[in-house]
Amino acid sequence: MDTIRTDPAARDRATMDRYRRHLSTGRAALGEMFGGDVEVAARGAWVRTSAGRELLNCGGYGVFITGARHPRVLRAVRRQLSTNPVATRLLIEPQVALAAEALVGTTPAGLDRVHFACGGAEAVEAALKMARANGKRRLVSMENGYHGKTLGALSVTANPLFQDPFRPLLPDTAHVRYGDAAALEAELAAHPDESCVIVEPVQGEAGVVIPPFGYLAEVRRLCHQYGAFLILDEIQTGLGRLGYWWGAEREAIVPDVLLAGKALGGGVLPVSAAIATAEAFAPFDRDPFLHTSTFSGSPLGMAAAQAAIAAIRDEHLVFRSRWLGELLREEIAEILVERLGAAVREVRGLGLLIGIELAVDGLAGELLLELMAAGVIANHSLNSAQVLRLTPPAVMDHEDVDFLLHAVDRAARAVRDVL
Numbered sequence: 001m002d003t004i005r006t007d008p009a010a011r012d013r014a015t016m017d018r019y020r021r022h023l024s025t026g027r028a029a030l031g032e033m034f035g036g037d038v039e040v041a042a043r044g045a046w047v048r049t050s051a052g053r054e055l056l057n058c059g060g061y062g063v064f065i066t067g068a069r070h071p072r073v074l075r076a077v078r079r080q081l082s083t084n085p086v087a088t089r090l091l092i093e094p095q096v097a098l099a100a101e102a103l104v105g106t107t108p109a110g111l112d113r114v115h116f117a118c119g120g121a122e123a124v125e126a127a128l129k130m131a132r133a134n135g136k137r138r139l140v141s142m143e144n145g146y147h148g149k150t151l152g153a154l155s156v157t158a159n160p161l162f163q164d165p166f167r168p169l170l171p172d173t174a175h176v177r178y179g180d181a182a183a184l185e186a187e188l189a190a191h192p193d194e195s196c197v198i199v200e201p202v203q204g205e206a207g208v209v210i211p212p213f214g215y216l217a218e219v220r221r222l223c224h225q226y227g228a229f230l231i232l233d234e235i236q237t238g239l240g241r242l243g244y245w246w247g248a249e250r251e252a253i254v255p256d257v258l259l260a261g262k263a264l265g266g267g268v269l270p271v272s273a274a275i276a277t278a279e280a281f282a283p284f285d286r287d288p289f290l291h292t293s294t295f296s297g298s299p300l301g302m303a304a305a306q307a308a309i310a311a312i313r314d315e316h317l318v319f320r321s322r323w324l325g326e327l328l329r330e331e332i333a334e335i336l337v338e339r340l341g342a343a344v345r346e347v348r349g350l351g352l353l354i355g356i357e358l359a360v361d362g363l364a365g366e367l368l369l370e371l372m373a374a375g376v377i378a379n380h381s382l383n384s385a386q387v388l389r390l391t392p393p394a395v396m397d398h399e400d401v402d403f404l405l406h407a408v409d410r411a412a413r414a415v416r417d418v419l
């Protein structure tokens with residue numbers, strides 16, 4: 001016991017052991033594969049391990065657009081913690097109203113009703129139920145799309161690996177090719193006035209797949225034409241990640257419901273939201289108990305969301321995301337093509353959602369490991385083994401950018417040997 005208190009390596013082994021005994025042996029094995037580092041602190045773009053290593057956080061699945069523990073978010077959360085962290089839910093509470101107003105101030109005009117939740121999949125569930133309450137019983141989603149793993153969200157996440165062990169899922173679902181408006185039209189035309197379409201503006205977990213420009217506007221038009229309800233899932237892409245406040249802006253569309261999550265809690269707390277038009281929200285508006293959950297709109301999360309939105313706005317993080325993304329994609333492509341040649345298929349993305357697609361099986365995983373060895377945390381892509389994803393924070397400075405580019409170069413040289 002004494003050794004565990006004084007020896008960091010012994011403490012890390014004990015953590016790993018607890019993972020094995022009480023969480024997941026698979027997760028422990030994965031942790032070991034990544035070098036067994038144990039994270040204990042985070043600040044801005046950086047994560048510190050128990051052994052004192054500093055890692056640049058280009059992972060985190062898109063959460064950290066404001067970096068970790070943004071000072072403004074911390075201040076707001078601390079203030080709320082010392083006054084009213086969790087509401088009674090019977091009385092009216094100001095923070096949730098202020099957060100809704102702040103969020104609606106960032107979304108396309110016409111989206112002004114908000115249902116708050118904690119995780120992303122919960123926001124997806126709320127939106128799917130809103131579609132049902134509006135009479136849409138068929139669900140149309142996109143091949144390789146990702147919307148989460150609760151049963152409803154999983155029903156529209158078209159990956160047999162995640163779906164098959166849990167069948168039967170929701171009935172009356174169809175999956176059509178992403179980026180293919182004609183395929184969507186055929187599906188909607190066969191079931192007019194019955195469908196709910198859920199789509200991402202850029203597919204993140206599919207490996208940063210950007211649809212042809214004009215596709216989203218066409219999806220919006222088709223949904224109008226065939227009486228379908230449109231959910232735009234911006235849980236990963238929203239709040240500046242793409243170099244726009246919302247991917248919806250890029251094609252000037254207004255969905256029936258827009259989904260937010262990940263970055264909404266300012267890298268401090270879990271907060272998500274379904275932001276709807278008044279018409280789409282009407283069933284929830286009439287009966288406030290139709291869809292509820294205890295921690296929906298909790299004041300602590302709401303303080304974090306307001307501060308996150310204010311930080312993104314006042315520090316021009318949307319603009320920073322756009323230009324940092326352009327710079328990084330260009331530089332990373334240059335390094336990788338020089339080091340790995342044709343093994344690199346493409347470096348693509350919008351803003352700070354960057355995908356590196358590799359042409360050799362297993363290379364994305366090798367690169368992920370080597371990046372970690374070089375001090376950078378990256379993401380794999382749940383629905384595409386060939387694509388390594390970088391989701392760096394928009395608060396990175398020049399030194400962080402240099403560090404990342406050196407790490408990419410070092411990792412690329414290291415994986416060259418396995419080619």
Ligand SMILES: Cc1ncc(COP(=O)(O)O)c(C=O)c1O
Binds near residue numbers: 121
């Ligand atoms: C587009 C999209 N929707 C929904 C989700 C699910 O969010 P959560 O994992 O918080 O439930 C994710 C998570 O990666 C996502 O990327």
